[in-house]
Amino acid sequence: MNKFKFDWLILPIIGVVIVLLTWHGLAGRKVFKLTDTVTKEDLSALVIALPEGAAQWNAVAAQLKNKQIEAATATSLPPAVWTAVKDSYEEIRVGPIPDLPNVAETWISSLPYMKEPFAKRGEMDQGILRFTWYSLVLVSKGYAIALLIGVPIGFFLGLSPTFTKMFDPLIQVLRPVSPLAWLPLGLILFMRAGPEAGTYAALFTIALCGMWPTVLNTAVGVRAVPQDYLNVGRVLKLSRWKMLTKILIPATLPYMFTGFRLSLGICWLAIVAAEMLTGRPGAGGFLWQEYNALIYEHIIFSILVIGVVGLILDRLMSLIEARFKAIS
Amino acid sequence: MAFLELKNVSKSFDGHSVLSNVNLSIAEGEFVAIVGYSGQGKTTLISLIAGLTKPDSGEVTLEGKVVSGPGPDRGLVFQNYSLLPWLTVYENIALAVDQVFADWDAAKRQAHVEKYIAMVKLSHAKDRLPKQLSGGMRQRVSVARTLAIQPRILLLDEPLGALDALTRATLQDEIGGICQSEGKTVILITNSVDEALLLADRIIPLTIGPGATLGESVPVNLARPRDRAGLNHDPEFKRLRALVTNQLLGFNAARQTSITRKLILPNILPENLDAPRVNRPPRRIGEEKDETLTVA
Ligand SMILES: Nc1ncnc2c1ncn2[C@@H]1O[C@H](COP(=O)(O)OP(=O)(O)OP(=O)(O)O)[C@@H](O)[C@H]1O
Numbered sequence: 001m002n003k004f005k006f007d008w009l010i011l012p013i014i015g016v017v018i019v020l021l022t023w024h025g026l027a028g029r030k031v032f033k034l035t036d037t038v039t040k041e042d043l044s045a046l047v048i049a050l051p052e053g054a055a056q057w058n059a060v061a062a063q064l065k066n067k068q069i070e071a072a073t074a075t076s077l078p079p080a081v082w083t084a085v086k087d088s089y090e091e092i093r094v095g096p097i098p099d100l101p102n103v104a105e106t107w108i109s110s111l112p113y114m115k116e117p118f119a120k121r122g123e124m125d126q127g128i129l130r131f132t133w134y135s136l137v138l139v140s141k142g143y144a145i146a147l148l149i150g151v152p153i154g155f156f157l158g159l160s161p162t163f164t165k166m167f168d169p170l171i172q173v174l175r176p177v178s179p180l181a182w183l184p185l186g187l188i189l190f191m192r193a194g195p196e197a198g199t200y201a202a203l204f205t206i207a208l209c210g211m212w213p214t215v216l217n218t219a220v221g222v223r224a225v226p227q228d229y230l231n232v233g234r235v236l237k238l239s240r241w242k243m244l245t246k247i248l249i250p251a252t253l254p255y256m257f258t259g260f261r262l263s264l265g266i267c268w269l270a271i272v273a274a275e276m277l278t279g280r281p282g283a284g285g286f287l288w289q290e291y292n293a294l295i296y297e298h299i300i301f302s303i304l305v306i307g308v309v310g311l312i313l314d315r316l317m318s319l320i321e322a323r324f325k326a327i328s
Numbered sequence: 329m330a331f332l333e334l335k336n337v338s339k340s341f342d343g344h345s346v347l348s349n350v351n352l353s354i355a356e357g358e359f360v361a362i363v364g365y366s367g368q369g370k371t372t373l374i375s376l377i378a379g380l381t382k383p384d385s386g387e388v389t390l391e392g393k394v395v396s397g398p399g400p401d402r403g404l405v406f407q408n409y410s411l412l413p414w415l416t417v418y419e420n421i422a423l424a425v426d427q428v429f430a431d432w433d434a435a436k437r438q439a440h441v442e443k444y445i446a447m448v449k450l451s452h453a454k455d456r457l458p459k460q461l462s463g464g465m466r467q468r469v470s471v472a473r474t475l476a477i478q479p480r481i482l483l484l485d486e487p488l489g490a491l492d493a494l495t496r497a498t499l500q501d502e503i504g505g506i507c508q509s510e511g512k513t514v515i516l517i518t519n520s521v522d523e524a525l526l527l528a529d530r531i532i533p534l535t536i537g538p539g540a541t542l543g544e545s546v547p548v549n550l551a552r553p554r555d556r557a558g559l560n561h562d563p564e565f566k567r568l569r570a571l572v573t574n575q576l577l578g579f580n581a582a583r584q585t586s587i588t589r590k591l592i593l594p595n596i597l598p599e600n601l602d603a604p605r606v607n608r609p610p611r612r613i614g615e616e617k618d619e620t621l622t623v624a
């Protein structure tokens with residue numbers, strides 16, 4: 001494998017192609033099926049009735065001989081012929097999973113959202129980057145709250161065995177709870193907050209779900225600070241505040257950033273759930289809306305966008321994390 | 329009155345006695361070396377003096393006052409350097425100086441830091457992080473950081489233990505020179521009798537644990553400055569070295585036991601690389617042998 005210099009590029013592309021082919025194989029496609037009441041003779045009569053009908057019929061007879069014709073065949077017919085026979089056919093979807101849009105359909109249907117990524121055609125009909133931007137803004141607020149609450153809790157847990165004994169069991173219980181479960185509670189908490197209740201509930205959910213990795217990694221990091229570093233501070237008689245800012249926090253930063261990265265991933269998971277349940281415009285809200293509007297192509301498109309954005313966020317955080325890891 | 333005094337100090341960890349009934353008295357300006365085997369409580373002893381650990385019984389007094397915790401009057405050079413990895417050489421030393429001389433103005437503190445960096449010959453590397461330094465350079469930063477806070481007494485815990493012989497010799501001369509010119513009271517922990525003889529006014533061996541204590545101290549009346557090359561031929565040096573070494577070996581001999589154990593040599597022979605490569609089984613031998621060991 002070392003022979004290929006572009007392994008890192010070629011192999012992922014092969015992987016993507018395999019998945020796309022599988023998807024395409026499983027997906028459905030649009031075909032035209034001859035209505036049961038119409039016979040071959042009726043069809044030929046319709047075509048022959050056209051000007052120069054006999055010649056036309058000879059030309060297309062082979063293509064119309066089956067009860068079912070592909071969408072591509074239909075568009076390749078002379079327009080006049082297709083117009084004449086169109087009403088004799090009904091449009092149906094066939095394939096292993098008929099309702100699953102295929103690759104081509106998804107691509108074509110998503111193009112407008114990518115071509116004009118910042119367009120605003122309506123509340124729920126906007127360019128994909130605009131939607132993503134809404135989601136990112138909400139996530140960053142929730143994430144900021146998660147960090148502001150999570151870091152101090154992590155420090156308390158790391159520094160005080162009593163605090164750990166008191167709250168660790170509770171944290172272990174709350175940590176696995178899904179965002180979908182927190183959101184209704186958030187909606188109740190902020191029910192009287194007026195029109196912004198949905199936003200507050202979403203922020204509550206994002207912050208609550210996202211803070212646990214920060215809490216736990218910070219706690220582990222604080223416990224892992226080498227005793228020698230603390231001894232340096234003790235010999236110098238550093239004040240508690242200086243001990244915290246000059247020694248504990250810098251020594252814990254690499255762990256904290258691992259927590260920050262994992263937290264961001266969870267916040268991004270939670271935003272989709274929060275938007276779906278509150279119907280806010282955003283990447284997740286768009287997905288839910290298009291499901292209700294039966295535009296299944298856009299669901300797949302949204303999933304891909306959410307995944308790619310999540311990946312980019314994770315990579316950015318890894319870069320920052322690596323910088324801190326490199327120092328200590 | 330002694331400058332630093334330990335009275336009947338004992339310390340044990342989890343029921344294992346490490347030090348028992350340690351008595352020590354050091355005069356101001358004296359350079360004392362404590363030599364001992366690894367793992368016998370040297371770091372524990374120096375931590376007790378530094379105040380980082382509390383004795384189970386007995387007390388440590390500095391200038392008549394009981395030591396109750398760590399403080400910058402006792403400057404400790406840690407065995408493993410303990411530089412903060414996220415701070416540069418300058419920042420590591422400045423952290424200490426800014427804390428201890430908080431009442432000085434910024435320019436004075438900066439000059440002070442620079443002075444000590446220069447003293448350990450690291451001015452060219454002052455903006456480097458510890459990981460960008462060699463072991464010897466790190467050790468020098470650690471020494472500079474401790475000297476810069478101008479402690480009443482300098483505690484050096486095997487400062488050169490992790491260094492190669494050449495670097496070690498260079499740093500011995502540097503540390504010796506600095507301590508001499510500053511006229512500091514120093515306790516040097518070391519496992520090298522030569523190092524102790526080169527630097528100290530008095531050598532105290534640490535006996536072997538459990539419950540180690542300090543043995544009889546040996547005054548070193550060699551003229552200063554001591555020259556490493558010349559000392560090797562000095563009869564007094566030779567006598568002292570034999571004395572201290574025998575004292576240490578004596579502790580060990582008293583507790584020597586011997587065991588016989590069965591050794592199984594690795595069941596493999598060098599491969600014949602000229603033989604054809606296919607289906608070449610590893611060549612093996614099976615051999616056992618008895619070996620008698622004396623263990624401390
Ligand atoms: N915090 C501690 N908890 C438990 N045991 C300890 C602790 N510190 C030291 N010990 C034990 O005390 C004994 C002496 O340790 P110490 O570090 O003082 O040895 P040392 O003489 O400095 O060894 P070295 O030359 O290898 O540095 C060892 O057996 C060690 O296991």
Ligand SMILES: [Mg+2]
Nearest residue numbers: 370371372407
């Ligand atoms: Mg030690």
